Amino acid sequence: MPDTIWTNIFRTPRDNQAQIAELWQATPLFAGIPEREVRELAGNMHLRRFGEGEVVFREGDQAAGAILVFEGQVEILADTRRLALLERGDFFGEIALAENDQRTATARCREETRLVFFLKQDLEEWIEVAPRLGNRFLMNLASVLARRLHEANLLLARHCPE
Amino acid sequence: MSGSGDNAYLQTFKLFFWLIAITLGSFYLLSSVMLPIIISFTLYALLEPVMNTLVRRGMNRSLAIALLLVLMLTASMLAIGFALPPLFQQVALLKSKLPALFSQFEAFLTVYVERLGAQLGIDLNLSDILVNLLSQSTSLGNALLATLSASVAGITLSMILVPLLTYFILRDYKSLRNRLLGWLPNHRFELGWLIYHRVTRQLEAYTRGVMKQSAIMAVVASIGYWIVGLDIPLLLGALTGLLNLIPYIGPLISMVLAVLVAAAMTPFDPQLIYYAIGVVVMAQVVDNVIVIPSVIANAVDLHPVPVIVGILIFGNLFGAIGVILAIPALAAAKIIFNNLYQHAYNASRQG
Numbered sequence: 001m002p003d004t005i006w007t008n009i010f011r012t013p014r015d016n017q018a019q020i021a022e023l024w025q026a027t028p029l030f031a032g033i034p035e036r037e038v039r040e041l042a043g044n045m046h047l048r049r050f051g052e053g054e055v056v057f058r059e060g061d062q063a064a065g066a067i068l069v070f071e072g073q074v075e076i077l078a079d080t081r082r083l084a085l086l087e088r089g090d091f092f093g094e095i096a097l098a099e100n101d102q103r104t105a106t107a108r109c110r111e112e113t114r115l116v117f118f119l120k121q122d123l124e125e126w127i128e129v130a131p132r133l134g135n136r137f138l139m140n141l142a143s144v145l146a147r148r149l150h151e152a153n154l155l156l157a158r159h160c161p162e
Numbered sequence: 163m164s165g166s167g168d169n170a171y172l173q174t175f176k177l178f179f180w181l182i183a184i185t186l187g188s189f190y191l192l193s194s195v196m197l198p199i200i201i202s203f204t205l206y207a208l209l210e211p212v213m214n215t216l217v218r219r220g221m222n223r224s225l226a227i228a229l230l231l232v233l234m235l236t237a238s239m240l241a242i243g244f245a246l247p248p249l250f251q252q253v254a255l256l257k258s259k260l261p262a263l264f265s266q267f268e269a270f271l272t273v274y275v276e277r278l279g280a281q282l283g284i285d286l287n288l289s290d291i292l293v294n295l296l297s298q299s300t301s302l303g304n305a306l307l308a309t310l311s312a313s314v315a316g317i318t319l320s321m322i323l324v325p326l327l328t329y330f331i332l333r334d335y336k337s338l339r340n341r342l343l344g345w346l347p348n349h350r351f352e353l354g355w356l357i358y359h360r361v362t363r364q365l366e367a368y369t370r371g372v373m374k375q376s377a378i379m380a381v382v383a384s385i386g387y388w389i390v391g392l393d394i395p396l397l398l399g400a401l402t403g404l405l406n407l408i409p410y411i412g413p414l415i416s417m418v419l420a421v422l423v424a425a426a427m428t429p430f431d432p433q434l435i436y437y438a439i440g441v442v443v444m445a446q447v448v449d450n451v452i453v454i455p456s457v458i459a460n461a462v463d464l465h466p467v468p469v470i471v472g473i474l475i476f477g478n479l480f481g482a483i484g485v486i487l488a489i490p491a492l493a494a495a496k497i498i499f500n501n502l503y504q505h506a507y508n509a510s511r512q513g
Binding site for chain 2: 044046048050054055056057058060061062063064065100102117119120121128129130
């Protein structure tokens with residue numbers, strides 16, 4: 001049994017940490033970031049459990065970070081219309097890593113779900129200790145946001161051609 | 163406004179007041195060890211980046227912390243070894259001068275009151291009141307010195323507690339923090355972190371700014387007192403720097419101290435009193451015109467009235483430490499309230 005006074009009982013259990021790192025590394029956000037580094041970061045991320053139908057955030061809520069689906073399904077809604085259905089390994093809300101702004105849609109769990117929060121605070125702390133890798137991550141984030149913008153533009157052009 | 167909107171605001175106010183109550187309660191319970199806690203967190207803020215660099219270069223975390231603490235202790239021992247003897251000499255000098263200082267001041271004021279009475283053609287008969295007031299200030303001065311001595315005892319205790327606390331804060335603070343914030347319910351998780359992030363960023367900026375500001379003020383005032391030829395310039399300068407932590411009231415106290423020291427000097431030179439006031443005023447001008455705009459860029463945006471009221475209340479509740487904690491506590495409370503209120507506003511709009 002671990003000694004609760006002297007051992008660090010607050011760490012994310014190692015098997016979860018490895019899985020979280022693996023999932024993040026498969027996303028374009030962590031392209032080119034060494035596995036050891038992602039694993040270290042994953043140790044400080046926040047794994048949380050949500051019930052079926054529970055709202056992760058509502059449109060207009062203040063945003064603190066990006067979220068990865070670790071287990072289960074999350075639907076993204078604008079009013080009552082479903083914009084996307086996200087599953088294990090998908091991430092959303094990454095705009096919050098660039099800007100602590102309000103959420104632009106509502107996210108709701110379709111079933112028992114576990115989500116990993118990568119907060120802007122964690123990102124800033126990481127950038128302070130690993131500026132070069134942090135820079136790489138920010139370039140990745142910029143590409144992801146640019147691609148989302150590009151797709152939004154295409155969608156807009158398709159729906160309003162004039 | 164809808165019923166659920168009202169409910170959201172009510173919940174926010176309830177939550178805010180619970181937070182305030184819990185924080186004040188913890189301050190009260192921890193008041194005897196507040197000084198070492200504050201010092202340890204300040205050291206944490208200073209040492210954490212260095213520790214991270216060492217850990218990233220492959221050093222074991224506990225070893226890195228131990229190494230940093232040993233280095234820090236050695237450096238502070240050396241600094242204390244060099245700085246304390248002259249400071250203690252000056253405290254002793256001030257103590258020996260206190261009786262002369264008050265009797266001189268008493269004579270000085272009595273003459274002035276009599277002259278004023280004669281000029282106005284009425285018998286002011288204020289000397290009794292003034293003598294009474296002065297005897298009170300003598301006990302106030304002694305109380306101040308007693309507080310200073312008690313602080314020295316407190317500092318000795320802190321020297322034992324601080325390295326221990328700093329070690330554990332460096333090692334476990336982040337994981338403990340994650341664990342505590344992890345207890346937030348899902349719908350408040352992001353909001354909780356956002357508030358934590360904003361509060362800590364503001365407090366870090368404030369602490370760094372205020373430390374620099376204090377050091378600059380101490381140097382400027384020491385040089386000023388030395389130039390005008392005041393006794394104990396180093397001690398007075400250090401006190402001016404320290405008192406500068408207390409807005410509005412601090413500089414007034416340093417002015418009174420400087421005037422008392424000037425009045426106690428033999429031979430008595432009334433001009434020196436004006437010079438002493440001049441140095442404090444000049445230091446304030448330097449502070450307000452140069453130091454605050456350039457050093458405290460992220461200065462807390464608080465109205466003077468809550469600042470003064472806050473300082474008085476915190477001073478009354480928690481003594482000298484409370485006076486120093488008042489501003490950061492008010493700044494933190496303001497951020498927390500604004501964010502909770504914004505959240506309630508969003509919730510009420512969504513009905």
